[in-house]
Amino acid sequence: MAHELIYMDNSATSPVDEEVLKEMLPYFNEKFGNASTLYRLGVDAKKALDKARQQVADLINADVDEITFTSGGTESDNMAIKGVALSEIQKATDKNPRNHIITTTIEHPAVLETCKFLEKFGFEVTYLPVDEDGLISLDDLENAIKESTILITIMHSNNEIGTIQPTKEIGEIARKHNVLFHSDAVQSAGKIPVDVKDQNIDILSLSGHKINGPKGIGAIYIKKGVRFEVFMHGGGQEKGLRSGTENMPGIVGLGKAAELARENLETRMQHNKEIRDALIEKVTSQIKDAYVNGSLEKRLPNNVHFRFSGIEGESLILRLDNEGIDGATGSACSTHDLKGSHVLAAIGVKPALSHGSLRLSIGPENSIDDVDYIVASIKKVVDYLRELSPLWDN
């Protein structure tokens, strides 16, 4: 490898922070008690659980008893949408169907596939389009609401192109029409201010491993009073909302990661923005036919998303790996099913161009000092692949 690893795929997953791991370790084989048991080991677990719940609540300005732990962002999304759908369907009558859900075309598959599943069982789903920046139109949203609408599920920010939606305004519209609003904040939590009260959010998903916490743990915020059908049935843990023996090391780790994310939010945003803007500036000025996907203003501070004409993403990623840089692509060739990014398609990027896309997502371990090396490497690889490409006029 030409260089020490520069990991820039933090939106896919991120390393567990040293401090976080340190907090987790005792819970594997010293304080390994089950929070539901009576003896002291159990009481200790219960205390740790309550502390972590508070830490997560604080990150998004929720009340502590509005937080439920799950196995990750995917479960939170499934639980949110199915929880509302199955609860509302029980209130439905022939005259009042209560089976309509509004979402967008650029959601994470955890939301999209859940919606498609519900369509098989009689739910109707509206997929709002987005503009070339990846933003929905608030008018579209308001027009889509009808009598039978029970839920609006629109992501806080997008995992591919980093576009931040007008969450507060979406929430206002939802409240006005008495419809619940779920926001998938897996990419936003810990990266930009997320405030469920100010932003009018009823239900919110977040995930540990996106904020330098552990994998396999996440949380869902459910505003007090929201009716909700259980997704994971069993022993009645988490006040009956989410059964299963509590993943104590994971929960403690998520709590600590949330605390660190909140304490360092401003500095991290600053740090990410600086690297992001330098990358954008240098890549677009130094490499021909390089464009940025997604909004430049309403953008996550840690997200850069380029497209380069004439090349294909999988080979780009593999060659960058050889340079010691880890990134992601929306190229069809890199996916299980050879379908290209639905997000890039939704913002109108032509398939040929969406192939040559590169996402670099920044984490606390990245440094501004690496930017020049990164840009030079991208240039080297892009130039090389273009030379190889019949689509590129050398």
Added chain:
Amino acid sequence: MAHELIYMDNSATSPVDEEVLKEMLPYFNEKFGNASTLYRLGVDAKKALDKARQQVADLINADVDEITFTSGGTESDNMAIKGVALSEIQKATDKNPRNHIITTTIEHPAVLETCKFLEKFGFEVTYLPVDEDGLISLDDLENAIKESTILITIMHSNNEIGTIQPTKEIGEIARKHNVLFHSDAVQSAGKIPVDVKDQNIDILSLSGHKINGPKGIGAIYIKKGVRFEVFMHGGGQEKGLRSGTENMPGIVGLGKAAELARENLETRMQHNKEIRDALIEKVTSQIKDAYVNGSLEKRLPNNVHFRFSGIEGESLILRLDNEGIDGATGSACSTHDLKGSHVLAAIGVKPALSHGSLRLSIGPENSIDDVDYIVASIKKVVDYLRELSPLWDN
């Protein structure tokens, strides 16, 4: 505390084995890659995933691609039952309803509550009774099967009283009638031989933290060819069967724990049995009015379950904690909802007696040398509480 902690609640949860934790550690912040990504970090993750899958498959004699990782035993149970139910309901017609499930009255809540949930949505569930040992009758089972039966879900062994069901025979009946058979083997896996081929099991649940692996991770075995509706929708991980970023440390830990459980099965069974039998012999001979709940022959080697007349379980557990011994009880007073153990009720233990129950579940860290101290402590506590009790004739 009078004594170093003797943890005897291994059926509730168990400490992570040192070797297991050692295998897990690199996956938090060195090999933290996402198994779906292209670069080397991702390729390493993929390899580790495959290895762990093989380790789990070997524990239950499954093929490697029949294993799917979940967030625990509860999720595996939910996924199994809902997966079959929702898949079959799509094949149903008015003439052929395909909506009947057979289970028992002594299942874990993860199974029972899932069945109750399905009843709300038009499924019919038969709850087979058990005899005083906790065993179902194979005749009852066969008689309960009808045209519309899609699934038999009967636990491999019981988490409270340790009774082992005749799984192989249940599976034979299921095959004969062309009905799927799910077995909740959360308490059996790693404790007694579990062999999905020999025991005719189509779907099986297991959980990491019951076998000295980590919490928040489990697995489900689904026999090749079984039709299955997805429970957790999203990015299509685990061949589309279970979405969500893979919990790599958890998966690696479960794999290692499964390997150790398999390698040491015979020795651990021997070790557990020795302690179990000594406890049973000494407690019933040294303490007045002390009885064993559940079958003496068809019993998990690591399970002891007593009942003592005249005393209440929560106070028993709390005082034993003061003696440095951690156990569990089926007493109503120890639960969130003040309902007593449904398992003890099902085997015909009267509420007053089920109150005074004590489960000790043995793990590899327990020693035969502790038995005398344990028995003396139980005797001391039982005597004390009986002296306090208006129900005991001193």
Added chain:
Amino acid sequence: MQYSDKVVDHYTNPRNTGVIKNPDGEGTVGNPVCGDIMTIYIKVDDDNKLSDVKFSTFGCGAAIATSSMITEMAIGMDVDEAYHITRNDVADELDGLPPIKLHCSNLAADALQAAIENYREKKEKGEL
């Protein structure tokens, strides 16, 4: 379920346990929900004060702790005053109880009242 330190102290080291032989009053109450049973025995001195209070209880940690607590509170108290000790007084004195246990295992006040009523009955009948 989390118990306060005081609850823990009282179920670990319950005070005034046992039976008073020939008590001046005796009261037993039971909880139909979970089947716990509590008996309180009292002795009353010439100044109408509770000179001794003892209990026996079948029940959870909270049941034992509330029984124990009320005996400490009641000893030395005027009988009529002790009669007005409420479940809440006992819970407060123990720095609170888990919500689910508040109404279930907090029978001590009822048992003490039953014992005092038994004492008054006996007195009226001239049995004392």
